Amino acid sequence: MVHHNRWSENKKIDAEAVRATWLKRVARIRRAGAPVDYIMEKSPPNMMRHRLIAGLFSECRLVCNTRNPYANVASMAFRYTDYAEQDESGRREICERIARKWVRCAGKIRQIVQEEGCPLLTYEQFCEEPQAIFRAFGFDHAVLSRVSTERAVKVKDHAVQTITNMNQRQIARLDDASIEAVRAVIAPHGDLLDFFGYAEDPARAQA
Known part of the structure; x- marks a missing residue:
């Protein structure tokens, strides 16, 4: 899902699966005793679907x-x-x-x-x-x-x-x-x- 045709604006993304993957990673880090205040997504191809990524969470900031x-x-x-x-x-x-x-x-x-x-x-x-x-x-x-x-x-x-x-x-x-x-x-x-x-x-x- 991540690598195939990743620079295409029309690439189909399972948004909920992406969100779930990030949240599982956060939970794993927190279980290890480390705080997580922010998630930073900086994969260049995701500029092609920035609104989808931004919509995964209740609050986000784009730079x-x-x-x-x-x-x-x-x-x-x-x-x-x-x-x-x-x-x-x-x-x-x-x-x-x-x-x-x-x-x-x-x-x-x-x-x-x-x-x-x-x-x-x-x-x-x-x-x-x-x-x-x-x-x-x-x-x-x-x-x-x-x-x-x-x-x-x-x-x-x-x-x-x-x-x-x-x-x-x-x-x-x-x-x-x-x-x-x-x-x-x-x-x-x-x-x-x-x-x-x-x-x-x-x-x-x-x-």
Whole structure:
């Protein structure tokens, strides 16, 4: 149910089964003695059915998030494909495919922000001020006082570190042909880039 055709907006989801699975997980954690105040659902494909997900619970808060397209492509290419083993043509094809997905997802995120009026917090804004995520969710001072944004954390395959903007490091891993492949895909979508505050020029898009 979860993996088949998960990016389709028309995918059939058993909403009650999803809700039951989450609540069973919460109950298991609580039985182990740990408190659970919030459930965070952040699976990217679920942006395609955000209203269904939001409707599973009596109270929910939506926050939209995206990332610089060049950095997103680089991260996805090295983490989920054989980009490093491909020739130039293969690397271009991979980057074009991921860039097209970024355009599609960015368009959906903009739609959600505009239709639902929910906060938008980009990856770059989050890295600049991690506390902003709590304000975006509307958490009060009592919650903020229990959370440290200065702790070193393990993210994917990076070294343990404090929250750090990895854009420049990620983009630098793409060769020139790949950069141009991404640019060719995103250039016709200047309205999307403007909406999120990104630039077509990768040298200016890394912040």
